[in-house]
Amino acid sequence: MAILRSACPLNCPDSCGFIVEYSEDKGLRVQGDKEHPLTKGFICSKAQAQAQWVFSAERLRFPLLKDQGTFRRISWDEAYTLLVDKIRETLKEVGSWGILHHYDYGHNGTLRELDRRFFQALGGVTEPRGSMCWGAGLRAQEIDFGGAYANDWAQVTQAKLIILWGRDPAVTNLHMVPFLLEAKKAGATILVINPVRVKSGDFAQDYIQVNPGSDGVLAMGIAHIILREGWLNWEFVRQSVHGLEAFALRAKEYEPERVAQLTGVSVEKQEELAYKISHMGPMTILSGYGLQRYSGGGNTLRAIDALIALTGNIGKPGAGIQYGYLYHRGYLNHVKLDSSRYQSRTFPHSFFAEEIEKAHPPVQLAVVTRSNPLVQQPNSLLWREVWREIPFKVTFDTTLTETARQSDLVLPVTTAFEDEDLIATSWSPILQLTQKIVEPQGEARSEALVFTELAQRLGLGDDFSYTPEQWLDYVLSPLNRYGITLESLRQGPIRAPYIPEVAWSDLQFKTPSGKIELASEIALAVYGDAVADPLLSHSKEDLQRHQEFSKTQNQSEYPWYLITPHPHHALHSQFQETEDFHLYIHPQLAEKYYLSTGDRALVETEHGQLLAWVSVSEDVHPQAVVIPEGGAVDGFGVNQLLIGKPSDFGESTPYYEARCQLRKWLVD
Ligand SMILES: Nc1nc2c(c(=O)[nH]1)N[C@H]1C(S)=C(S)[C@@H](COP(=O)(O)OP(=O)(O)OC[C@H]3O[C@@H](n4cnc5c(=O)[nH]c(N)nc54)[C@H](O)[C@@H]3O)O[C@H]1N2
Ligand SMILES: Nc1nc2c(c(=O)[nH]1)N[C@H]1C(S)=C(S)[C@@H](COP(=O)(O)OP(=O)(O)OC[C@H]3O[C@@H](n4cnc5c(=O)[nH]c(N)nc54)[C@H](O)[C@@H]3O)O[C@H]1N2
Ligand SMILES: [Mo]
Numbered sequence: 001m002a003i004l005r006s007a008c009p010l011n012c013p014d015s016c017g018f019i020v021e022y023s024e025d026k027g028l029r030v031q032g033d034k035e036h037p038l039t040k041g042f043i044c045s046k047a048q049a050q051a052q053w054v055f056s057a058e059r060l061r062f063p064l065l066k067d068q069g070t071f072r073r074i075s076w077d078e079a080y081t082l083l084v085d086k087i088r089e090t091l092k093e094v095g096s097w098g099i100l101h102h103y104d105y106g107h108n109g110t111l112r113e114l115d116r117r118f119f120q121a122l123g124g125v126t127e128p129r130g131s132m133c134w135g136a137g138l139r140a141q142e143i144d145f146g147g148a149y150a151n152d153w154a155q156v157t158q159a160k161l162i163i164l165w166g167r168d169p170a171v172t173n174l175h176m177v178p179f180l181l182e183a184k185k186a187g188a189t190i191l192v193i194n195p196v197r198v199k200s201g202d203f204a205q206d207y208i209q210v211n212p213g214s215d216g217v218l219a220m221g222i223a224h225i226i227l228r229e230g231w232l233n234w235e236f237v238r239q240s241v242h243g244l245e246a247f248a249l250r251a252k253e254y255e256p257e258r259v260a261q262l263t264g265v266s267v268e269k270q271e272e273l274a275y276k277i278s279h280m281g282p283m284t285i286l287s288g289y290g291l292q293r294y295s296g297g298g299n300t301l302r303a304i305d306a307l308i309a310l311t312g313n314i315g316k317p318g319a320g321i322q323y324g325y326l327y328h329r330g331y332l333n334h335v336k337l338d339s340s341r342y343q344s345r346t347f348p349h350s351f352f353a354e355e356i357e358k359a360h361p362p363v364q365l366a367v368v369t370r371s372n373p374l375v376q377q378p379n380s381l382l383w384r385e386v387w388r389e390i391p392f393k394v395t396f397d398t399t400l401t402e403t404a405r406q407s408d409l410v411l412p413v414t415t416a417f418e419d420e421d422l423i424a425t426s427w428s429p430i431l432q433l434t435q436k437i438v439e440p441q442g443e444a445r446s447e448a449l450v451f452t453e454l455a456q457r458l459g460l461g462d463d464f465s466y467t468p469e470q471w472l473d474y475v476l477s478p479l480n481r482y483g484i485t486l487e488s489l490r491q492g493p494i495r496a497p498y499i500p501e502v503a504w505s506d507l508q509f510k511t512p513s514g515k516i517e518l519a520s521e522i523a524l525a526v527y528g529d530a531v532a533d534p535l536l537s538h539s540k541e542d543l544q545r546h547q548e549f550s551k552t553q554n555q556s557e558y559p560w561y562l563i564t565p566h567p568h569h570a571l572h573s574q575f576q577e578t579e580d581f582h583l584y585i586h587p588q589l590a591e592k593y594y595l596s597t598g599d600r601a602l603v604e605t606e607h608g609q610l611l612a613w614v615s616v617s618e619d620v621h622p623q624a625v626v627i628p629e630g631g632a633v634d635g636f637g638v639n640q641l642l643i644g645k646p647s648d649f650g651e652s653t654p655y656y657e658a659r660c661q662l663r664k665w666l667v668d
Helices: 045-054 076-093 112-119 135-145 151-159 174-185 199-203 215-229 235-238 245-253 256-263 266-280 298-312 350-355 381-388 449-459 467-481 486-490 521-527 540-552 587-592
Strands: 002-007 019-022 027-031 064-067 070-073 099-103 126-128 163-166 191-195 208-209 284-288 320-322 345-348 365-369 392-397 409-412 421-423 430-434 562-565 582-585 600-604 609-616 625-626 659-664
Touching: 027 045, 045 350, 064 076, 076 099, 076 365, 076 392, 076 409, 076 449, 099 112, 112 365, 112 421, 112 449, 112 467, 126 350, 135 266, 135 521, 151 174, 151 284, 163 174, 163 266, 174 191, 174 199, 191 199, 191 266, 208 266, 215 256, 215 266, 215 298, 235 298, 256 266, 266 298, 284 298, 298 320, 345 350, 350 381, 421 467, 430 486, 449 467, 467 486
Parallel strands: 002 430, 099 126, 099 365, 126 345, 163 191, 163 284, 191 208, 284 320, 365 392, 392 409, 562 625, 582 609
Antiparallel strands: 002 019, 019 027, 064 070, 064 409, 421 430, 562 659, 582 625, 600 609, 600 659
16 A cells, blocks of 8 residues: 655645555545644545546546547547647747647646746747736735735734635635634634625624625725724834825725715724724734625725735734735746747736637637636637637646537646646645656646657757656755755655745835835836725726726616635536536525525526526625536536626736626526
8 A cells, every 4th residue: 555645736725735545455545634734634525526536437548639529539649749730830820829828727736837838938829818816916915015925824823803805714715714713712803804794704703794896995994994093003104104195195085984885884884894903903814816806806905905004914923914925936946938938929818718819820729738718717608719710729637628628639637646746836835745646547647748748749858858856856956955855845745944934024025115005106007096096996998998898788787796706615617516507695686586595597697698596595795696606507607607807907807897687587
């Protein structure tokens, strides 16, 4: 029997430590690694599902080529020959921009990024830019603080006030929950701000229901009260905050009564929040990404950051905002080529399908890795049309996703149990390895190997001269001085020694002024306004685009907010168990449409419709329809209801900036 310490590769903040066991008679077993500093021995259903996946009948085992509408098995040699021919042909006919590479983070491994190196070595291809995920808020962190750095998770136990602002750790960051419970036991107050009384509300002392997309306005309202009452941490502000005057002028416009109208949060509640935030510290804000999946998401985060700045809740134990953890960058080597070596053509995620449709040179060959764009990208109806027009499409995956099904060539890749890779994410301070415990099933191959072999066939072998193990040694080599090597990581997870337990403790912010910037020249340049203004959160170009949308979007025809948050027992389109959609609505909304739990309703937006089973729940905002994302029926997911929209910062994807209509479905 083999036993190894390993890690979960999924796109999730937790990156659980695994103990993996394999024997011929008992098969593959995954348990939690009790010695993992964050995940401490507990793993979720998605971890178990991955282990079962390795040997499952649905697992992709052989290269498949579509032949008159059906897939047939081919050899890797045939697959390589075909793909190399397609690449050469495209390069010759239209150049490297005629190749589209779509990738995301279906596996967090560092070596998975060799796909990018490959396409860079071709001279740079067509790629998405910005983010489907956290881009708007991330850009806000860069503008305000000079980067996204957070305290260690355990620091939250030192907090006296914890705000789960648009984040539901009980669903999307499970291993944070024990730390929150410990904080609560030690006397901390936990608040939830969300349009939905989410699962984490079960252990919070208070739940504040906010209108979808209005958190920035709420934060400005709270700032207004803090400024009006003089509840600032003056010493901190004097030393470490830039732009207070400009910010205070702006905040003055956010009168509590007006804020109450826009956010649905009463004046008394705003005052209570302002008092708690300025008097009950240390305060930690756990900000999710849900609240920035709106057009004004960047300004929302800037307004929330301002509360941290005004009250001096940063740089000390138990204080700060948890948005991201970009520490590993700069400490590890990466596998991408130097940017002087290539020139890519990039389009923002939000408008990718539109841009590809009119792109010159046109895309002749598309390659998808680590993602399922036909289900996960916005505007999936247009994606499908555009995708169909691309002459040759290739998908690398472990399973026949919808994107794979709509491809010409499907290449089977290894799972986290079949190869070695490094997990060092922008969500955690832990460095760990996935380790190989079983041989690749069927003819599955690691992408590191596939891209190396393809590069060799194309005469690009010089850029791919390492074995996977040599690549990992190279990536980790800057850490050798800390005694961290591939060999030491094989023994188990290591907390990165270069990451401080408390972020920003020297209060040296990486902004032009060296302070937290409530007024920022960078924001002025990218967005046309130095100070956060959640009411006017669009650049001129974006504003114009937005007005075009508003003109076509008759609000009364589609009156309800459509929120599509992440699924509990699935990870986006992975591990989805049912082939049905479920929607959640408040009893008031249900009554309007004569709907009860167990009924079906048609959800319509201006762009599409889908049929879903209704659950009626007091937990949901009375004007919102909530449908978890990721599921698909006949290959179509909830993103058939959405089109891409601009975000104020970071070229992010405002999935929740959507409105819908409901109709009771009476047909059986
Ligand atoms: N189980 C599970 N875990 C996951 C994932 C998954 O798919 N499944 N995905 C992973 C990934 S890639 C990511 S990016 C993270 C995301 O982690 P989170 O940010 O925690 O999750 P989201 O579902 O994006 O949105 C979070 C919350 O935003 C709320 N929300 C929506 N609109 C608003 C609003 O206007 N204001 C406020 N205050 N809240 C609002 C939703 O109700 C939801 O509770 O989770 C990761 N973890
Ligand atoms: N409506 C709506 N849409 C959303 C969101 C939302 O909140 N609402 N959230 C957005 C967010 S935050 C994100 S991050 C995106 C996620 O978007 P995607 O990353 O496209 O989502 P997944 O369904 O996780 O697809 C990942 C794929 O990678 C495959 N995979 C796993 N390991 C490997 C590997 O080693 N190699 C290769 N080649 N493939 C592998 C998996 O089998 C899976 O098919 O979705 C976005 N879409
Ligand atoms: Mo994400």
